[in-house]
Structures are given as C-alpha cells and as structure tokens.
Amino acid sequence: MDTDLLRTFLAVARHESFTAAAAELNLVQSTVTSRIKALEKALDARLLDRLPDGARLTDAGQRAVDHARTVLDAERRLIENTASTEPAGEVVVGAPESVCAYRLPKAVAALRRQHPGIAVHLIPAGTRETFQGVLEGRFGLGLILDRAAAPRPLSLLPVGTEPIELVAAPDHPSTREEMTWPKLAEHSYFLLEEGCGYSDEFVRELERHSPIRPRITRFGSIEAARSCAEAGLGLSVLPEVACADALRNHRLRALPHARPDAPLAFVLDERRWRSPAVDAITRTIAESFRTDR
Numbered sequence: 001m002d003t004d005l006l007r008t009f010l011a012v013a014r015h016e017s018f019t020a021a022a023a024e025l026n027l028v029q030s031t032v033t034s035r036i037k038a039l040e041k042a043l044d045a046r047l048l049d050r051l052p053d054g055a056r057l058t059d060a061g062q063r064a065v066d067h068a069r070t071v072l073d074a075e076r077r078l079i080e081n082t083a084s085t086e087p088a089g090e091v092v093v094g095a096p097e098s099v100c101a102y103r104l105p106k107a108v109a110a111l112r113r114q115h116p117g118i119a120v121h122l123i124p125a126g127t128r129e130t131f132q133g134v135l136e137g138r139f140g141l142g143l144i145l146d147r148a149a150a151p152r153p154l155s156l157l158p159v160g161t162e163p164i165e166l167v168a169a170p171d172h173p174s175t176r177e178e179m180t181w182p183k184l185a186e187h188s189y190f191l192l193e194e195g196c197g198y199s200d201e202f203v204r205e206l207e208r209h210s211p212i213r214p215r216i217t218r219f220g221s222i223e224a225a226r227s228c229a230e231a232g233l234g235l236s237v238l239p240e241v242a243c244a245d246a247l248r249n250h251r252l253r254a255l256p257h258a259r260p261d262a263p264l265a266f267v268l269d270e271r272r273w274r275s276p277a278v279d280a281i282t283r284t285i286a287e288s289f290r291t292d293r
Contacts (some may be wrong), residue, residue, distance in 0.1 A: 003075050005039040006068040008032055014136055015055075017054045059086035062293055069137050069272075071231045077273045084124040087276035088117030094133045095143035096196065096221050098162075099264070102241045107288035111281060118277045126195020134267050141278050141283075142267030146197025146238070157282070158225040160289050161261035163240040164198050169232040181209030184217060188215040188234030191224040202237045226252070248251045264289065 003266040011021035022029040035211065040047050047061035057065070082087055095104060100122045105168055108120050125133060125145045133139035134154060143159070150156045168174045174187055191199040200220075206214050213235075219225045223241050229236035230251045236243075237259065266282055268274065 001070060001071075002038075003041060005035050005042070006072055008035040009039050009061075010065065010068055010072075010137070012036060012048060013057055014138070015054075016056060017194065030209065035146040044207065066271075071241075072137065073272050076275060079281060080275050080277065086117055087115050087280040089277045090119045090121065090273060091140040091275075091277050091281055092121045092133075092138065093141045093143065093281065094123045094130040094139040094267075096126065096145045097124040097192065097220070098239045098242045099143055099145060100124050101222065102239070103264075103287065103289060106292065107285045109279075110288060111284045113279070114284065115280050118280060121280060123142055126193070127197050128195050128220050130267055134269050137269075137272070138259075140275070141281060143264065143265050144197060144267055145262045147263060148197060150267060155268050155270050157268060159266060159286050161263050162198075163261050164237060164259040165235055165243055165247070166202075166235060166255045166257050166259055167226075167229055167243055167247070168235045168255060169230055170250055170253045172232050172235070174235055174255060175253050181206065181254055182212065184235075184257065185210035185212040185214045185249040188217070190217050190219065190228035190234050190236045192222060192225060193218045193220050198239070198259075199237055202259070 008021065008025060008027075011024050012018055015021050015024065018029055018032050018036075022032045026030070043060075043064065044058040045064075046058050047064055049058055076089070077261060093104070100216045104122055108122070111118060111120065123133070123139065125139075125142075127144045127148050130142040130144050131141065131151060132156060134142040135151075144156075145162055177183055191203070194200060203214070203216060217228070222238065226237045226238060226243055226246060228234060230246060235255070239262070243252055247254060
C-alpha cells in the first residue's frame with residue numbers, strides 16, 4: 001500500500017477538511033480526494049463522510065486512524081534503521097513559546113554539531129496542543145511547562161524545573177504594596193494565551209482567592225506580555241529566563257509573591273517507536289537544560 005494514502009487520510013481526519021489537508025500537504029484538493037478514494041477502495045470501506053462543512057470519520061475511519069499511524073511509524077523505523085548508523089531524519093518538536101525562544105536554540109545548535117543528519121523543527125504550542133500533536137503523530141516529541149497529567153497513552157519524562165516570576169515595572173503601584181490575593185486581583189495582567197500552563201495556573205489561583213474578576217489580556221508572544229509590563233500597564237507572569245535581562249537592567253521588578261517553579265517535561269507516546277533521532281534530541285535538550293541552570 002502507498003503510505004502517502006495513509007498520510008493524506010490522517011491529515012483529512014485531523015483537520016476534518018479536504019481543503020485544509022491539501023494546504024498542509026502542499027497538494028491540490030483533487031489529489032487529496034483521489035487518494036482518499038484510492039484508500040477506501042483498497043480497504044473496501046468508507047472512511048469519511050463528506051459533509052457541506054467538511055469531513056467526519058466514519059466508524060471504520062476511526063478504527064483505521066491508529067492502524068494508519070502504526071504503519072507510518074513502522075515505515076519510519078525501517079527507513080531510519082536501514083539508511084544510516086548515525087541518528088538522522090526530521091523531527092518536529094512542540095514546546096511552549098518561552099522554551100522555543102530561550103531554552104531550545106542552544107540545544108538545537110549543539111545537536112547540529114553532534115548529529116548533522118538530524119533536522120529539528122520547533123513549533124510553539126501550549127500544553128493541550130502539545131498533547132494532541134504527540135497523540136496525532138504531528139510532533140515526534142513534545143515539551144510542556146506544566147503540572148498537567150498526560151492523557152494515556154502519553155507519558156512524561158521530567159527534565160527539570162523553570163523558575164516563574166510575577167513582575168511589574170519598578171514604578172508600578174504593585175511594587176509599593178503588600179501583595180495579598182485580593183490586592184493582586186485589583187491589577188491588570190498581560191499573560192500568555194490560554195494553554196500556557198503556568199499562566200493558567202496563576203489565573204485559577206487568582207480567581208479562587210479573590211471575589212474580584214481580574215482584568216487579563218492574553219498574548220501569543222512572551223515579548224508582547226513582557227513589553228506591556230515594562231511599560232507599566234500591569235503585571236505579568238513569566239519564566240525567569242524570559243525576563244532575566246529586564247530584571248537585571250531594572251526595567252522590571254520581581255514582586256515578593258512567591259510563584260512555584262514550573263516543571264519541564266518531555267511528552268512521549270508510549271505506543272510509538274522512539275527513533276535514534278528522538279533519543280538524541282531528548283539527551284541533548286536535557287544536557288543543555290542542566291548546563292544552562
């Protein structure tokens with residue numbers, strides 16, 4: 001069986017759309033349609049219901065998804081074990097934006113020196129998106145900065161902890177007050193978008209301890225959240241590594257309201273074969289994180 005048919009099927013199943021699958025795979029939509037028809041003919045089963053607003057998996061299609069992933073996993077294992085004795089191949093890594101920006105570049109550079117045959121593609125992703133990406137096989141490896149438990153059959157491999165700071169501009173009123181939870185709720189916040197584990201945890205605590213609904217603006221970028229805090233517009237919750245320069249140069253001040261460190265962990269799918277390239281990446285990232293601390 002042509003494994004391109006399985007890749008196309010999984011893309012349609014993931015997006016529930018022939019159009020979106022074609023865009024992801026850089027194909028024209030007619031090619032996607034013909035591949036799905038060819039796969040359905042080969043399996044003698046209707047895998048997708050075509051609907052006006054997209055496509056939905058049939059019962060047979062739902063059963064086929066895991067089997068398709070297993071076949072593609074076996075294909076990758078055959079290629080990587082046969083082609084070279086050195087770890088090689090492309091690996092997509094889903095990780096928090098702060099980890100992509102501040103922790104992984106050094107690790108990827110070290111990996112490139114040790115294993116030039118490995119190509120790493122970094123995708124900024126929150127916790128839920130990382131779990132989903134690893135489950136669906138879009139990410140060969142995930143990283144989360146969160147206390148969340150991984151859904152089965154995923155597992156977490158601890159890397160370390162990342163200090164988290166509650167910060168504000170030096171002249172912000174919060175730096176002159178004793179910060180109880182009710183007091184904290186009176187201020188504005190600029191945080192990373194929902195799905196960021198340490199930001200979501202702070203918001204839950206804030207809402208649980210105060211009757212006042214806090215004013216929160218969410219961004220997809222750490223730089224945007226940090227810049228708003230530096231401008232004195234409100235407070236932010238950031239990894240220490242992302243605000244270290246601003247703290248050192250007195251553009252921000254850490255408030256004496258202790259934040260728990262956020263655990264950093266790899267996300268792995270126990271059902272899938274772990275390639276030598278993935279093993280090399282996990283080792284290099286873990287070593288880089290330890291030497292960076």
